[in-house]
Amino acid sequence: VQEVASKSDNKAGDGTTTSTIMTKEIVNQGMRAVTSGVSPVGLNLGIRYSARMLADELTRVAKPVKSTEDLRNVATIASGSAEMGRIIASAFEKVGETGSTVVEESQTLTDEVEFTEGLTIDRGYISPYMVKDDERQIAELMNPKILVTDAKIDNVNEVVPLLEQLVKSKDPVLIIAEDVSGDALSALVVNKMRGVLDVVAIKSPGFGIRRKEYLQDIAIATGATFVAEEVGITLDSVTLEMLGTADRVVVAKETTTIVTDGKQSDAIAARIAQIRKQAESAETDFDKDKAVERVASLGGGIARIKVGAATETELKDKKLRYEDALNSVKSAQEMGIVPGGGACLATLQDTMTDKILEAAPDEDQ
16 A cells, blocks of 8 residues: 555655555455455456556546646645745746756745756866856856867877867867866966966766766757767867857856757757657666656756745655645646546546446456
8 A cells, every 4th residue: 555655646746545545445345356256367357457448538538738827736736835836837837848847955944946057067167277257166158169078188189189270260168078187187277377268178977888878968969079989089180060069158166057059959859859768768767867867958957946944844844745746747747637636536437337347358357
């Protein structure tokens, strides 16, 4: 019974009481039927068969969620708060279907939503000397070129041909590599401080095999050529045409946000479809979660709902209510909505019982 309630909560965000009562009744009635001589195997098949028919009918009668108002209503009912409903609806409206919404703790007493637009990478600048805005401790690049590579850049001679081209074109550049160190890092910092070249370098996100996947995502989102020896491209052969573009890049100490220019929307959509297929065939929950993160990062950014409260107990309660409401809204977006409180199932009991009995292959089922 606990497992049923837990799955209902995780998948739908609500309906735990209904599923608990139904499970209890199925067990009680099932035990009674088996005691009276009904085949357990036939009974099991019959229960599954009936559940499929009812699920198909529920899907048929469900109304799709079309507007922000519908989302707000679902979130308000699930959370029990009109204000929570409004915040959740605004978050979903902003990030779209491919974006993700997460719940975090706030240091204030009020609830608020923060939106991260574009592509977010959990890596910051390699050297603090690359910072342009000392007050905010960030480096901001407008309309930069973007180099995406899985190589370790430690020899300045490897990147000199590219840097000379960038100095001539006067384009700012973001370098995303496995690491930048030694002579190469020193040369970049010196050129930055002298004002010769506006450059920022960050380490590539992720670990192991996922690192290449993340780098390929970034390359596709920015229109860059992924520079890797395994595809036959070395750093000293890179030209300006192989670099990606973006409207704006903001690099902080621990995060980088790339605001894409919209030129690669078709390629991004194809990449998202590919990642979703990988998620379906993923063997572990961890792989699925990472795939969902990548889709959210590529597709619609991230909305962070920051929950504030006066006490620890209130904070925990509000976070749980937000998470339940978020699950409910996600389910409503995917499957649509029906009247709640068991009313829909009660109606189907009157209208579907005869159909199910007629369709059953044998007496036990």
